[in-house]
Amino acid sequence: STRSTGSGSTPSTGSTGSTIEPGPGIDALRRWVADVASLTQPDDIVWVDGSEEENRSLLTGMVRSGSIVALDDSLRPGSFLARSDPADVARVEDRTFICSATEADAGPTNNWRDPAEMREELTARFGGSMRGRTMYVVPFSMGPVGGAISQVGVQVTDSPYVVVSTRIMTRMGAEALAEIGPDTEWVPALHTVGMPLVADDGSAVGDVPWPSNEVKIIAHFPETREIWSYGSGYGGNALLAKKCFALRIASVMARQDGWLAEHMLLIRLTTPAGKVLHIAAAFPSACGKTNFAMMTPSLPGWKVETIGDDIAWLRPGADGRLWAINPEAGFFGVAPGTGPDTNPAAMATVRSNTIFTNVAMTLDGDVWWEGATEEPPKHLIDWRGRPWTPDSPEPAAHPNARFTVAAAQCPTISGDWDSHDGVPIDAIVFGGRRATNVPLVAEAEDWEHGVFFGSTISSEQTAAAEGPVGELRLDPFAMLPFCGYNMADHWQHWLEIGDQLGSKAPKVFRVNWFRKSSDGGYLWPGFGENIRVLEWIADRLEDDAEVEWSPVGGLPRVGGLDVAGLGLDGFALDELFEVDAVAWSAEAEQLRAHFDRFGDRVPQRLRDRLDQLTRRLDAA
Ligand code: GTP
Ligand code: SPV
Ligand code: MN
Numbered sequence: 272s273t274r275s276t277g278s279g280s281t282p283s284t285g286s287t288g289s290t291i292e293p294g295p296g297i298d299a300l301r302r303w304v305a306d307v308a309s310l311t312q313p314d315d316i317v318w319v320d321g322s323e324e325e326n327r328s329l330l331t332g333m334v335r336s337g338s339i340v341a342l343d344d345s346l347r348p349g350s351f352l353a354r355s356d357p358a359d360v361a362r363v364e365d366r367t368f369i370c371s372a373t374e375a376d377a378g379p380t381n382n383w384r385d386p387a388e389m390r391e392e393l394t395a396r397f398g399g400s401m402r403g404r405t406m407y408v409v410p411f412s413m414g415p416v417g418g419a420i421s422q423v424g425v426q427v428t429d430s431p432y433v434v435v436s437t438r439i440m441t442r443m444g445a446e447a448l449a450e451i452g453p454d455t456e457w458v459p460a461l462h463t464v465g466m467p468l469v470a471d472d473g474s475a476v477g478d479v480p481w482p483s484n485e486v487k488i489i490a491h492f493p494e495t496r497e498i499w500s501y502g503s504g505y506g507g508n509a510l511l512a513k514k515c516f517a518l519r520i521a522s523v524m525a526r527q528d529g530w531l532a533e534h535m536l537l538i539r540l541t542t543p544a545g546k547v548l549h550i551a552a553a554f555p556s557a558c559g560k561t562n563f564a565m566m567t568p569s570l571p572g573w574k575v576e577t578i579g580d581d582i583a584w585l586r587p588g589a590d591g592r593l594w595a596i597n598p599e600a601g602f603f604g605v606a607p608g609t610g611p612d613t614n615p616a617a618m619a620t621v622r623s624n625t626i627f628t629n630v631a632m633t634l635d636g637d638v639w640w641e642g643a644t645e646e647p648p649k650h651l652i653d654w655r656g657r658p659w660t661p662d663s664p665e666p667a668a669h670p671n672a673r674f675t676v677a678a679a680q681c682p683t684i685s686g687d688w689d690s691h692d693g694v695p696i697d698a699i700v701f702g703g704r705r706a707t708n709v710p711l712v713a714e715a716e717d718w719e720h721g722v723f724f725g726s727t728i729s730s731e732q733t734a735a736a737e738g739p740v741g742e743l744r745l746d747p748f749a750m751l752p753f754c755g756y757n758m759a760d761h762w763q764h765w766l767e768i769g770d771q772l773g774s775k776a777p778k779v780f781r782v783n784w785f786r787k788s789s790d791g792g793y794l795w796p797g798f799g800e801n802i803r804v805l806e807w808i809a810d811r812l813e814d815d816a817e818v819e820w821s822p823v824g825g826l827p828r829v830g831g832l833d834v835a836g837l838g839l840d841g842f843a844l845d846e847l848f849e850v851d852a853v854a855w856s857a858e859a860e861q862l863r864a865h866f867d868r869f870g871d872r873v874p875q876r877l878r879d880r881l882d883q884l885t886r887r888l889d890a891a
Contacts, residue, residue: 296453300425303459304408307427311463312399313406319434321444329431338432338480339626343636349624352632353432354656355505359483360629361671362507362514362556362736364752367489369519371756376493378757379868380747389490393499396488397461400501403468403476404429410448410457411441411512413521413584413598418691420530420584420596422521423450424458426511430482430504433462436626436675439601441512458496458520460511465502491515493523493755506603506628506673517582517598519755526756526764529771530586534749536564537579537597539685539694542809543572550805551583551595551777552700553725553749556735557671559702559784559797561604565616565683568802570833575802576685577616577678578694580604585696587768591775596693599678605735606630606640606672613642613798616683617674626675629654631667640668670734698808702782703730703746708854709783711795711847712804712832713824714811718769721779723880724824726762727862731785745865759872766874780808781824786847794847796837807832821850822887852891859885 308316319325330351333339339351369377370386377383407428414421428434437443451457465484468476484502491498498515500508507514521532535551542548554560564580579597588594602620606627609617621627630640632652639651647667653659654669678684687694701724703709709729715721725748732742736752745751747758754761769776782804784797807827810816818825826848834844862881866873 295456297451298453300451300457304427307461308406310394310397311401311406313401313404313429315405316408317405318408319444321438321446326435326438329435333431336478340632342638346635346637347623347625351626352630352638353626353628354481354654355629356481356483357655358485359481359503359505360669361505361734362752363487363489363503364736364738366487367752368491369755370490370492372494376757378759380751380758381754384490386492393488393490393501396465396501397463400463400465400467401429407431407434409434409437409443410451411437411443412447412450413441413512413517414596415689415691416442416446416450418596420586420693422458423447423455424460424512424516426460426462428462430462430464430509432504433509436510437512439626439675439677440510440603441600458498458516460498460516462500462509462511464504489515491519491755493520496520496524510603513582513599513603514753518750518753521584522753522761523755525584526760530584531768533583533585534581534753535583536560536581537583537595537694538564539576539578540805540809541574546809546813548697548809548812549595549694550698550700551585551696552702554702555704555728555730555746555749557605557733558704558730561602561617562614562798563801565614565681566801567615567799569799570802570806573802573806575683577681577683578685578688587771588695591772593696593772593777594693595696597688601675601677603673603675606674607666607668607670608642610642610644616681620681621674621676624677624680627672628675629669629672631659640672641666696777697812698780699777700780700782701725701728702784703728704733704785705729705783706731706785706787708851708858709781709786710823710826710850711783711786712807713781713821713826714818715779715824718772718776718779719766719876720880722762722765722769723877724779724781725765726877727865757872759869762877763874766876778812788843788846794843800837803833822852822884822891823850823855852888856888859888
């Protein structure tokens with residue numbers, strides 16, 4: 272049976288749900304679940320336990336109802352394909368809200384709504400929203416259960432897809448529930464796809480494979496640490512443990528309690544000499560975190576092990592260094608572009624027990640996406656379920672098609688990926704997708720300069736969110752869509768963490784794999800060749816490489832970066848590192864406008880760094 276903790280499958284008749292009050296502890300949890308049920312009116316309540324048996328029965332039920340397809344068991348064992356509604360394929364940033372008490376606390380880069388007004392609107396929308404459906408109560412731990420920096424949350428959802436996905440992405444079920452004692456703080460997260468199966472007049476509504484609503488609202492209440500998500504079943508909109516909790520709400524917790532919640536991958540790097548280094552890197556969505564985290568180094572003797580591919584929680588440790596954990600337990604990775612040459616580790620990870628969303632299907636029941644093989648199969652079913660051939664005008668997989676798979680299945684996973692204390696960080700890397708201006712790698716002078724790097728990341732927009740792909744935007748700390756409070760306060764918080772770390776602070780770097788030549792091709796081969804940049808970073812950490820200081824940071828000296836065998840001509844190398852003072856002066860003016868958006872919340876130390884950049888460019 273999937274009914275486990277016996278906390279009543281009949282909704283409580285207690286309060287009306289208009290005043291859902293989160294609070295610490297298990298009694299508060301029971302009350303909250305009862306209140307949500309009386310508001311949303313599901314047919315059934317199921318407390319999930321996370322067991323294998325429960326998972327199998329959920330998947331079987333979804334196959335039977337047609338909401339997912341079982342892939343061929345010999346080609347892709349234990350794996351499934353979900354096709355979303357074509358209008359529900361990515362995060363919806365313009366429908367994502369930070370409902371802090373004051374608008375200034377959300378800051379100019381977040382959509383803000385008055386918390387009382389939003390609560391009222393959501394309460395109305397959630398009213399009866401689960402009629403005819405099952406409401407799942409999903410306890411989860413972010414970070415290893417009982418770990419020093421771990422946190423628990425409970426998501427209520429009417430989507431079984433969300434349940435099976437959360438089981439992969441977090442430590443979900445009985446163990447997490449057992450963490451919630453009378454005094455435990457847990458984050459309540461409400462989710463509905465917003466498509467009840469019973470209309471207001473009582474008539475039945477037919478279900479669809481991917482229920483969702485035209486209206487989508489992803490709301491966060493930082494002061495009460497609550498999440499309400501309405502109308503979407505997709506990824507970051509619906510798997511609330513991920514972006515909503517582990518970044519937006521956690522960033523608020525982290526600021527209050529002296530740690531950091533960041534959109535960062537984590538790796539363990541072993542040099543040929545046997546030196547072990549841990550590196551955290553922040554790149555915006557669909558800008559290479561998963562690929563970097565699973566890198567197969569092209570240089571002999573180097574080893575990269577995966578700790579996390581999307582989110583890191585970092586905290587100063589007792590030894591004064593910065594320690595980090597991956598709060599997740601799985602990967603929700605971009606499928607297109609993932610192939611045996613670019614990311615063999617990811618290809619091996621998704622061989623089995625994987626939920627694919629919006630990829631194409633082969634006629635024999637396997638999956639395919641652009642880049643999975645060099646040549647596409649002659650016939651496919653595209654991500655919308657339509658026949659597809661190589662002559663079809665549209666891609667077979669949606670550009671934001673994803674795989675959901677357990678981290679433990681990754682061949683490059685590090686032995687200490689789920690250690691309770693995490694790993695000590697040696698270097699922090701910021702990156703973005705920039706066709707121009709930004710050099711392949713640059714080093715910050717110190718932590719403060721590194722915070723300046725982070726605060727000024729810009730990147731060309733990708734398909735990970737709704738919006739114009741390719742448009743350049745400032746994405747500070749790769750957190751533009753994920754910071755739960757005023758972004759300028761985030762920069763101040765980073766400066767304060769640096770003050771605390773002092774000489775034990777990690778070194779900071781900026782990278783750009785995506786610079787293009789005038790003919791439009793990438794100048795840098797990327798992927799496994801990115802080890803060459805890591806080699807230079809490792810050498811810098813050991814004081815083994817020289818640096819040439821430019822207005823935009825420290826660059827490798829000529830010959831300092833090992834490019835042997837890449838076939839890059841001197842011209843391409845020059846282009847990769849060119850710092851064009853005129854173009855950068857224009858960029859600096861954009862950065863000034865970027866800072867001005869935040870008014871006097873911008874730390875003076877960062878403004879000074881910008882002035883310094885301008886002075887250096889003028890002198891160059
Ligand atoms: P999210 O899961 O959205 O946060 O994305 P991510 O940052 O993990 O990006 P991911 O590694 O999935 O890569 C996104 C896209 O960038 C894929 O199509 C990759 O093939 C491509 N990509 C990743 N690394 C490189 C690289 O070094 N060079 C080039 N040219 N493309 C890359
Ligand atoms: C991202 O967009 O950064 C993702 C995918 O990792 S989602 O979970 O949808 O946010
Ligand atoms: Mn991401």
